[in-house]
Amino acid sequence: MKLKIFAAFALAAVLGQAAQADPIRIATEGAYPPFNYIDESGELKGFDVDIAKALCEEMNAECEIVAQAWDGMIPGLRAGKYDAIVASMSITEKRKQAVNFTRPYYQAGAILVAPKGSDIALDPEKLKGKTIGVQRATTYANLLREKYPQAEIKTYDTVENHNLDLKAGRLDGVVAQRVFMYNWLKEEGGDAFEFKGEPVLDEKYIGEGAGIAVDKSNPELLERLDTALATIMENGTYDALNDKYFPFSIRKE
Amino acid sequence: MNVELMIDSLPALLSGLVVTLKLVAAALVVGFVIALPTALARISRHAVLRGLALGYVFFFRGTPLLVQIFLIYYGFAQFEALRESPFWTILREPYWCALIAFSLNTGAYSAEVFRGGIQSVPHGQVEAARAIGMSAATVFRRIVWPQALRQALPAYGNEMILLVKASSLASTVTLMDITGVARTLAAQTYMPIEMFTAAAAIYLALTYAMSWGIILLERKLTPKETRL
Structure with a gap:
């Protein structure tokens, strides 16, 4: 009997978690400093990570940022392992056939x-x-x-x-x-x-610069990210992050 | 699934097969040459020989092959003294680094397989052979080794097949083996399922052929009267 009650509680806890709004899962590489890297304490850091966090704050969304091997990044997105890629990924014609991109958030060459x-x-x-x-x-x-x-x-x-x-x-x-x-x-x-x-x-x-990739089945998220990106590029958040990492502007002209 | 793409990618994947075959064949030969003396050293009467062989087997069986490859390829390259030594002409090449790692790794596993085979030969046979005047070397060549090889063959066949699959790690040090080609094509086409399925089919064909070769060898080495 006790076991049953415990099981019921556990189930309720699990279901309760699922019922909450799912956090947006964002993938980055974690091996591309200073854009994205894993610091000594094992945390993901860098320009891409900060951009992702700023976007989530702008969208009022809860986000979870995960590290992912580079060459499996797009297949993982299409398989639904995460919702977006913020990993300095260049927007190219070929990639556009596989996924959707926001506007470029920087261009480096x-x-x-x-x-x-x-x-x-x-x-x-x-x-x-x-x-x-x-x-x-x-x-x-x-x-x-x-x-x-x-x-x-x-x-x-x-x-x-x-x-x-x-x-x-x-x-x-x-x-x-x-x-x-x-x-x-x-x-x-x-x-x-x-x-x-x-x-x-x-x-x-x-390509046209680095953009945020979203699966083609999720145009709502693409729209939200694009709007948030436009906002932070206007309101100074982007420039502050740019200056934190680079002595020159990497904004796409 | 895009079958046409899989067929188109076959020539590239087969060029990868050549690299895989070269690596595996060379590593098996070198590994065998390392394994036999190591197996004998493991059961030697000299404590120093036993200790050396045990240390070698312990290290290469106890650490991941990927770590061994990285140590040899990226690790050694960090030392400037080594880069200026004549060894660098060999260690510079990813092919040689992978071959060294694979050979040492399979050598350690095979040594244990052979040791088990050698120790499975009843001691009485050795004593009898010595009693009729055979030298230790002749006893090994005529009595012990043929039976040891027959005993060890199933386990050794396993190790050979494991090596074929482990050779896919060569792609991590820029070699274009089957896996390396498949990963590059998957990245170019965004069709990972097609590319890796095609690669898997080639590995399967390869290991299937090898396991048949081993079964035939087992039959050949089994004396007729004991066959069932």
């Missing part, structure tokens, strides 16, 4: 980083026979594959791993996001590596 003194450049002639690292399933991987097939392309699970290999000398260069690499040069690679040439901003390869 792609940059080639290589050892100081190397005469490598994003140029078909100069990339011939060079080994270039990129993260799998990124716009940078597409850029290299489609525009510079002369280079030998190596794909990595995370940006941190290709930077390790750049440092180890296994790579002649890496192509990644400009702001991320700016930060990396400042923090650890600056004495030996540098930017080569100007950032690539070609929307055909790089």
Whole structure:
């Protein structure tokens, strides 16, 4: 009898929780500092995470932010494991076929980083026979594959791993996001590596900037996020976050 | 499910199969060469040999293969002294790093399998062989090893198949094995179900062929009069 009562209580507790408004589940990668990373205490931090939190506050919604491996991010969204992705994901034509995006919340461009003194450049002639690292399933991987097939392309699970290999000398260069690499040069690679040439901003390869992805079955959430994004980009919240992380504006012009 | 896409991706996946096969075949050969002396060292009379073999088996069976690969690929690369040494020409290449990790890993497991096989041979047979004047090496070659191999074969076959599946970790150090190709194609097409189903089918065909090879070998090694 006691057991039955206990079971009834437990069931009521479970049902009660389900009856509450479900929190919005937001996925980020957690391996892309300073945009999203996991700090010493195991908490998700970074520009993307702060943007996500600001949006939730603006929407008056309860949110749960989870870390997710990059190359399974869109499949996970489509499978309903979470409701939105705030992970510095570039808006591209191909991704738009799979998911919906809000307006871009920043635009950074792609940059080639290589050892100081190397005469490598994003140029078909100069990339011939060079080994270039990129993260799998990124716009940078597409850029290299489609525009510079002369280079030998190596794909990595995370940006941190290709930077390790750049440092180890296994790579002649890496192509990644400009702001991320700016930060990396400042923090650890600056004495030996540098930017080569100007950032690539070609929307055909790089996309329109980073947007928030939502599954196509959920236009209401997309609408709410887009409205909230417009608000925080107007009311100064966005600029405050931009200044907290970057000495220059990454707002899309 | 988009079957056409799966068929289109086959040539790329088969190029991945070549990488997987090369890695697994080489790791099995090197692993065997490591395993046999290790198994003998494990049952040796010399405490130092026993200790060394035990330590090796303990480490490589006790830690995840992924950690071993990362230690060899990213770990060693952190040391500048090593990067300037002649070893770097080998450790620079992801293929060699994966091969070293796989060989050492399967060597440790196989050593235990072979040790069990060797110890299953009744001691009386060894004594009898020595009594008629065979040297220790001849006893091992003619009496112990053929029976030990027959005893160990089912477990060793298992280990070979486990290695085929474990080789998918090579994709984490930029190698384009079956899994590496499937992950890249899945990222390009956003069709993970199709790509990973196709990859799984190739792995299945591979392990199926291997398990048949092992069954045939088992039959061949079993003396006719004991066959049922």
